[in-house]
Amino acid sequence: MRPVIHILVIVFWVLSASQAICDVYSWTDENGIRHFSNVSSPYGKKATQIPESVSSVIDKSNFLVTKVFDGDTVQVQGRELEFRIRMVAIDAPETGGSKKNGQPYSQRAKEALTQLIQGKKVRLKQYGTGGYNRVLAEIFSQDVNINLVMVRRGLAEVYRGRLPESLDFGSYEKAEAAARRRRAGMWSLGKAYKSPKTWRKENPR
Template sequence: MNKRMLTAMLTALLLLSGCSQPLMSPATSNQDTATTVTSPDKTNSKQTTYPTDDLNLPRVPVELVKSIDGDTISVMFEGKKENVRMLLIDTPETSHPKLGVQPFGPEAKSYTKELVEQAKKLELEFDIGPNRDKYSRLLAYVYADGKMVQESLLEQGLARVAYIYPPNTRYVDKFDDLQRISRNKAIGIWSVENYAQEDGFHPEEHEGATGSNSTSTTASKVPTEKPQKQQQGCNIKGNINSKGEKIYHTPDSPYYERTKQEQWFCSEKEAVQAGFRAPLK
């Protein structure tokens, strides 16, 4: 009996050890699969994503007639020549009857012209709201070889987010972020403090920053103790813009190179004591 029992126990142990090996395999396999699936999610979590990234909305192919301005083009749409106003952005003017040519307007116009004229495929994407504005222009997102022109202009600092009229606001969150990046880099329209504002563009700020709009009124506001020459170690620029605002710029300021100094300061404390303030962030 003892031998039979010993034989039975050994047989049972062998069977259990043989069955236990396959039970580990699915668990190991599932763990490997989970790692493979979640790895892209971890990568994407480091990047900014938007609900509109994977919409795959229909686009209408059009033929370019001409580029009119930074934010306006003319195309052949449904057999007719139509002007297209790009949704959610605004670029400085180049031929406005009242505003004339605004700073960075020619740059924006040239940039858009190059994008749309060199594109092999030009497409329009409409939002869910009205397709036309009060001037009967088409309202759309414009794509040149698959790249949205509005995004490119915002990335280059040649446009501001504007004319946000619901429900035509599909990409406004993404546009706001692109604008914020360009503004932080102080490129294009953001290279001059207060030039691009919520209510439009202010050329007088650009002129004040570059010193091209010096007037007797502005000059009279400059302190009489202004040094005629830059003193050694005094590299903070004091500027008085067209509104009479006294602003100082340190070498770290994104507007430093573009600023026409009207007074040099040796320290920020000295600038503040003279009535100047730091640039707005």
């Protein structure tokens, strides 16, 4: 009975009514973290495949934010799952990891996001799975869109890449334009500002 419950939980999680349904794979790594992928499971990992025919639903459950990695990536826990969220539509300054110096305002972005949601229950609006098998989502705390908050504060820019068609892209563009006008956060750097996307190209892992 327990495996069936797990499968139902996964189905409830990885699909969203706002996007096309596709085959999804789920597996647990050696650290006990549940991963999702719309491609396949990694070599040597036993995965549960969720077929395309499964009806999509919107997940309105609350999840606890257990860790903030940087200004746009967090880990959440709930419903017997623990996994990472890549905050959709935004791109925060890169921290650089343990071996490199990060971008200006990268630590401020991390600190701000930590203050906003660390240890709190949040609601997620999913948009599928992104790189490194992270769930793409908007994060809501007490009905406040935290993704937009980070952009409004000048601690993240609008993601310069492909975005889900169902996303309200206009609200993010307006938030960034307003932050630029106010020279909020990282926009105070003026010509010295460098997009996280550009920084990643110049500083490959």
